Amino acid sequence: MATAPASPSAKPVRALSLGVIFLTLYIDLVGFSIIFPLGPNLIDYYLRVDGRTGVLGWLLAQSTAIAHALGRDDAFAAVLFGGVVTSFFSILQFVFSPIWGGLSDRLGRRPVLLTTVAGTALGYLIWVFSGSFWLFLLSRLVSGAFSGNLSVATAAVADVTTRAERSKAMGVVGAAFGLGLVTGPTLGGMADALHWNFLTGHPGLARWGINPFSVPALIALVMCLVNQVWVYRRFKETLPPTARAGLTDTRVRNPLRAILMLDNANVRRANIVAFTYSIAFVAMETSITFLAAQRFNYGVTQNTKLLVWLGFFSILTQGYIVRKVLKNKGEVTVLNLGLGLSFLGLLTIGLAPSPWILYAGLAVLAIGSGLVNPSTSGLISLYSEASEQGRVLGIFRSLGSLSRAITPLLAGIVFWACGSTTVFLAGAAIAIGALALARRLPQPAK
Numbered sequence: 001m002a003t004a005p006a007s008p009s010a011k012p013v014r015a016l017s018l019g020v021i022f023l024t025l026y027i028d029l030v031g032f033s034i035i036f037p038l039g040p041n042l043i044d045y046y047l048r049v050d051g052r053t054g055v056l057g058w059l060l061a062q063s064t065a066i067a068h069a070l071g072r073d074d075a076f077a078a079v080l081f082g083g084v085v086t087s088f089f090s091i092l093q094f095v096f097s098p099i100w101g102g103l104s105d106r107l108g109r110r111p112v113l114l115t116t117v118a119g120t121a122l123g124y125l126i127w128v129f130s131g132s133f134w135l136f137l138l139s140r141l142v143s144g145a146f147s148g149n150l151s152v153a154t155a156a157v158a159d160v161t162t163r164a165e166r167s168k169a170m171g172v173v174g175a176a177f178g179l180g181l182v183t184g185p186t187l188g189g190m191a192d193a194l195h196w197n198f199l200t201g202h203p204g205l206a207r208w209g210i211n212p213f214s215v216p217a218l219i220a221l222v223m224c225l226v227n228q229v230w231v232y233r234r235f236k237e238t239l240p241p242t243a244r245a246g247l248t249d250t251r252v253r254n255p256l257r258a259i260l261m262l263d264n265a266n267v268r269r270a271n272i273v274a275f276t277y278s279i280a281f282v283a284m285e286t287s288i289t290f291l292a293a294q295r296f297n298y299g300v301t302q303n304t305k306l307l308v309w310l311g312f313f314s315i316l317t318q319g320y321i322v323r324k325v326l327k328n329k330g331e332v333t334v335l336n337l338g339l340g341l342s343f344l345g346l347l348t349i350g351l352a353p354s355p356w357i358l359y360a361g362l363a364v365l366a367i368g369s370g371l372v373n374p375s376t377s378g379l380i381s382l383y384s385e386a387s388e389q390g391r392v393l394g395i396f397r398s399l400g401s402l403s404r405a406i407t408p409l410l411a412g413i414v415f416w417a418c419g420s421t422t423v424f425l426a427g428a429a430i431a432i433g434a435l436a437l438a439r440r441l442p443q444p445a446k
Contacts, residue, residue: 018160018169020234021153022176024113027227028149029180031124031220034188038213041192045212046133056133066413087409088137092144093401100148101155101394105387106244109156110237112148117228119146124221129209139217150177151394158381158389159238163445167334167378168326174318174373182311189304191216243387266383269441271396274376276434277339278403280427281369283411284346288362291420296355306362313363317370330443331375331382338371339435343428350424382444 035042050056104112123143130136154173161169190196196215198205292298292306325334345365352358377396384392415423 018157018172020230020236021156021160022172024227024231024235025150025153025173025176026180026183027223027230028117028120029177030184030187031120031223031227032143032147033181033184034191034216034220036185037189038192038216042136042213046136049131049211050133054134055137087405089140089144089147090401090405092141093147094398094405096145097148097151097398097401098391098394101151101390101392101397103390104148104152104155104239104394105390108237108239108241108244109152109159109390110231110235112152113156113231113235114228116146116148116152117224117231119143120149121221121224121228122146124217124224127217128214128221130213130217131206131209131211135209148394151397152390154377154381154393154397155390156238158386158393159243163382166381167331167374168323170374170377170381171318171322171370173377174322174370175315177373178311178314178318178370182308182315185307186304187219188216191219239390264383266441266444267380267392269437270376270379270383271399273335273434273438273441274372274380274396275399275403276430276437277342277372277376278400279407280342280346280430280434281365282403282407283414283423283427283430284349284365286408286411287415287420287423288349290415291349291424292355292358294420295352296358306359309359310362310366313366314370317367318374321367322371322374325371326375331379332438332441332443334371335375335379335438335441336435338368338375339431339438341365341368342372343431343435344368346424346428346431350421350428379441379444 046056047060100112100116120143123139123141123146126135126139126142130139150173154170157169157173158166197212198210198214199212202210288306288310289298289303292303296302298306322334325337329337341364345361345363345368348361348364349358352361377393380392380396381389411423414426
């Protein structure tokens with residue numbers, strides 16, 4: 001069980017550890033999300049370079065076949081294609097997150113963080129020189145395989161906090177996540193809008209694989225290297241050797257089997273709640289800009305403002321509001337409140353007849369999500385033994401990655417086949433299902 005520092009002299013170290021964890025996650029997520037606004041242009045570029053042959057041609061052909069089967073045009077095929085490429089990264093996160101988390105239980109958080117950050121940097125380095133689609137795909141595969149930072153850093157939060165403050169501290173993870181996911185796309189969009197392109201003045205660099213997206217790739221690489229130095233210099237090991245004694249087998253071959261085989265029924269149920277809710281939330285993330293464009297004729301600038309609005313309330317909730325609420329309410333109560341607010345937010349967005357109602361629905365949803373995420377990760381940590389925090393929280397993050405792998409494609413198909421309202425009403429129904437499951441969870445002892 002995680003305990004508070006034994007002496008006053010330990011408190012500054014502990015406070016520094018949470019600050020280091022926050023910045024580690026923030027830098028990592030900026031680099032991860034910088035690619036988000038570049039998707040359509042990436043597809044267009046590699047189609048011009050590689051044509052419709054090889055891996056790229058095969059993937060696009062499958063997307064086109066599905067689009068035509070649904071009675072849609074090639075524009076929808078491009079959306080499906082982008083979802084497939086995104087899914088590769090999330091599937092690898094799904095497979096590797098519990099592995100890295102389990103390794104950190106045996107080897108310590110710091111060496112595993114250094115390894116995953118270095119591997120992610122390698123993925124970004126390949127992206128800088130990805131003059132062909134297969135190299136770009138390789139860069140995403142490498143980055144996805146080494147994307148264990150979130151699960152390991154979450155376990156580190158559990159290491160340095162008492163049970164009484166565990167869920168409040170998990171808000172640090174959520175705030176870093178939200179802030180990074182706002183900053184990264186902003187940098188990526190800025191690079192595209194300002195035409196930061198090495199090839200403009202030096203077209204000969206193309207022979208070395210330099211491409212129109214090498215600048216954002218280089219920004220992500222630099223951020224990753226800064227993170228590597230930051231972890232090396234400032235991240236103090238949070239898991240003492242005595243807590244690792246006797247842990248030899250960290251293999252997690254099948255994350256879905258791993259969660260079903262967990263002995264702790266409360267951990268299983270909390271993970272299922274989190275996974276179910278994640279499907280609803282990711283469906284919203286996937287569809288919100290398409291809904292705004294279709295219903296209110298929003299363009300890139302207006303959609304960016306919409307996403308910043310969502311990010312602002314998410315950061316505010318996870319960085320501040322959830323800490324205040326958890327002082328007086330238990331994690332299960334906060335989780336149920338967050339799921340209820342998420343239901344109202346999704347319902348409001350789906351039925352929104354005007355932009356201001358859309359903004360109101362997003363604010364309610366962001367507050368609900370900001371209550372759900374720290375309370376679920378806190379509950380899973382509190383239900384688990386101190387010696388298995390990395391593995392269990394790795395499984396938790398892995399299931400989140402699985403939802404990000406499958407939901408964009410499913411939500412895209414439902415959106416274009418049935419309409420935007422259906423997507424959000426289905427999301428609201430899923431949130432209610434998660435609430436029904438969450439009401440059976442017990443409040444953990446502190």
